[in-house]
Amino acid sequence: MQNPFENAMAQLEKVVKIKKFSDEFIARLRQPDRDIRISISVKMDNGSLKIFEGYRVEYNNALGPYKGGIRYHPLTEINEVKALAFWMTLKCAVAGLPMGGGKGGITVEPKNLSKGELERLSRGWVRKLSDILGPRKDVPAPDVNTTSEMMAWMADEFEKITGDKTGAVITGKPIEKGGSEGRGPATGLGGFYVFEALRKELKLPEKCKVAIQGFGNVGQNAAHIFNENGHIIIAVSDSKSAILKKDGLDLEKVEIHKKNTGSLKNFPGAKNITNAELLELPCDLLIPAAFENVITETNAEKIKAKAILELANGPITPEADEILFKKDIPVVPDILANSGGVTVSYFEWEQNLKNEHWTEKEVFEKLKPMLENASKKVLEKARESNTSLRMGAFILALERIQEKML
Numbered sequence: 001m002q003n004p005f006e007n008a009m010a011q012l013e014k015v016v017k018i019k020k021f022s023d024e025f026i027a028r029l030r031q032p033d034r035d036i037r038i039s040i041s042v043k044m045d046n047g048s049l050k051i052f053e054g055y056r057v058e059y060n061n062a063l064g065p066y067k068g069g070i071r072y073h074p075l076t077e078i079n080e081v082k083a084l085a086f087w088m089t090l091k092c093a094v095a096g097l098p099m100g101g102g103k104g105g106i107t108v109e110p111k112n113l114s115k116g117e118l119e120r121l122s123r124g125w126v127r128k129l130s131d132i133l134g135p136r137k138d139v140p141a142p143d144v145n146t147t148s149e150m151m152a153w154m155a156d157e158f159e160k161i162t163g164d165k166t167g168a169v170i171t172g173k174p175i176e177k178g179g180s181e182g183r184g185p186a187t188g189l190g191g192f193y194v195f196e197a198l199r200k201e202l203k204l205p206e207k208c209k210v211a212i213q214g215f216g217n218v219g220q221n222a223a224h225i226f227n228e229n230g231h232i233i234i235a236v237s238d239s240k241s242a243i244l245k246k247d248g249l250d251l252e253k254v255e256i257h258k259k260n261t262g263s264l265k266n267f268p269g270a271k272n273i274t275n276a277e278l279l280e281l282p283c284d285l286l287i288p289a290a291f292e293n294v295i296t297e298t299n300a301e302k303i304k305a306k307a308i309l310e311l312a313n314g315p316i317t318p319e320a321d322e323i324l325f326k327k328d329i330p331v332v333p334d335i336l337a338n339s340g341g342v343t344v345s346y347f348e349w350e351q352n353l354k355n356e357h358w359t360e361k362e363v364f365e366k367l368k369p370m371l372e373n374a375s376k377k378v379l380e381k382a383r384e385s386n387t388s389l390r391m392g393a394f395i396l397a398l399e400r401i402q403e404k405m406l
Contacts, residue, residue, distance in 0.1 A: 004079055004292055005082045006079075008082075008083040015395060019398075021402055022402060022406055029089075038053070038055070038125070038129065052106050056103075057084075058085070058132070059086050064097070064100055065134075066085075066102030066138040067092055069142055069172075070105060070106070071145060071146060072106050073108070074108065085103035088101035088103055091342055094400075096400075099342070118150065126158050126161070130157075130161045130162060139169060139345075151170045151171070154169075155169060158170065166355075178348070178351075178352050180358070181360035183341075184221065185221040187311060188222035188289075189340055190337075190338065192225045193368050194375050204307055208232070209246075210287060211235040211281045211285075211305070213236075213286075213289060214289035215237060215264065219290065223251055224251060232248040237278050241264050242275050243264050243267045284305070285309060287309045290312050291315070293314065294312070295316040296317045300323035307332070308330070309337050313338065321388070332389055333390035335393050335397065343371070344363060381395045382395075
């Protein structure tokens with residue numbers, strides 16, 4: 001398996017060949033400010049004690065408090081968390097947020113734990129890290145396999161330990177516990193705003209045929225948003241299976257089928273395909289919305305999409321990036337495409353600190369111009385250096401961070 005942090009550093013090395021930055025600045029960006037590993041003891045329902053490994057990486061806080069999600073996954077390890085924290089640093093900078101980058105995680109299969117065990121685990125993570133967390137220091141949020149309910153447990157634990165009642169230490173909370181309106185669809189909607197801002201530049205039609213890998217929160221929301229705006233969703237996948245219907249899927253029926261059967265497989269009227277086949281379908285727009293490293297040098301040559309919108313973090317390896325660039329398949333990079341989620345997280349933080357609550361309409365009205373402006377700036381940087389949108393986004397982010405650090 002590819003090391004995600006090595007991939008992230010390969011991207012950094014590539015950008016410094018395109019644009020000159022201070023050697024001291026780049027040296028400081030090659031490692032996080034801190035990477036912390038913790039052991040969390042959890043009393044299991046059967047009375048036994050189990051130890052879980054947890055992480056928090058605080059990468060860079062030049063622009064503001066460390067910001068980034070917490071994932072619960074059996075394959076989560078420190079290099080993945082470091083890479084994600086690095087990308088969060090750049091993502092916040094690209095979006096123009098006064099936030100730095102961080103990431104957290106626990107190596108666990110959450111499906112194997114009861115609700116009570118998950119609560120004890122989540123509160124344990126906060127207890128071990130409460131001295132470094134805080135609204136002005138480090139602000140976590142949900143990520144893979146973590147929910148708004150878990151964020152509420154964490155915010156409550158932090159309040160018990162510190163007395164902080166703002167709730168601004170954690171974002172992604174339930175609305176009744178200080179969460180923001182619009183957080184659920186924010187990443188998918190943000191991706192759509194970015195796509196719309198760049199569609200003509202990507203030379204894509206007004207009605208696109210779209211294939212989406214991943215049918216979790218982000219992929220599902222993106223499917224609905226693109227569909228409601230006139231685009232045709234021809235294929236979707238979950239972790240086990242994928243389905244294809246060339247004239248377009250009825251998403252509501254797909255969701256009912258998945259709920260009833262536990263899988264997308266054998267959806268009436270659609271063809272069963274593999275996740276790998278979905279990535280290689282001829283379509284206008286491919287949206288990877290699941291995990292990192294799904295497009296590599298082994299399958300990049302077979303990609304037939306006219307453009308790619310990265311709603312997952314790091315779905316394309318650096319080697320695959322090179323191949324796609326040579327094939328003239330533009331990639332809208334994750335640090336721009338999926339920044340809607342962290343932007344609304346930032347809005348939640350701001351609302352908590354000001355003791356305000358914005359309507360969904362207000363949230364989306366603030367989100368759209370921010371992402372349109374970020375898209376425009378990324379495009380400008382890519383054109384200035386005659387490079388890809390990814391490198392344009394990196395240049396924009398690094399310029400903003402360097403300005404604050406030096």
